[in-house]
Amino acid sequence: MSYYLSINGVQVKAPASLEVAIQDIDTKASRDANGLLHRDRVAIKRKLTVKWGPLTVSECSMILKAISEQFFSCSYLDPQEGGIVTKTFYTGDRTMPFYTFNPATTEYVWQNLSADFIEQ
Secondary structure, eight states: OOOOEEETTEEOOOOSEEEEEEEEEEEEEEEOTTOOEEEEEEEEEEEEEEEOSOEEHHHHHHHHHHTOSSSEEEEEEETTTTEEEEEEEEEEEEEOOEEEEETTTTEEEEEOOEEEEEEO
């Protein structure tokens, strides 16, 4: 499966998986004496969980540098909007569990870079 993903206007290597979470942001929520929920929803935001397969050292570095700023733009296929959208995100933890050496290409390869992109 190949997913479209662009960070700061540059299309990066397609991630192995892309999960979109649609989240309601409330300032307060409470229940009344009848048990009915009353909420003050102020926004609907996205969280993208992005995971890549094997990445060369330069591909991994490019992605990590692109998401290292406090905020960055990201274009992706949004399931609710039904098309490619661009939103501003910040990133949570970024993990790269391990790397390997490919003797055929004499390159190091990072495996399974993953990050959460949280909408501003």
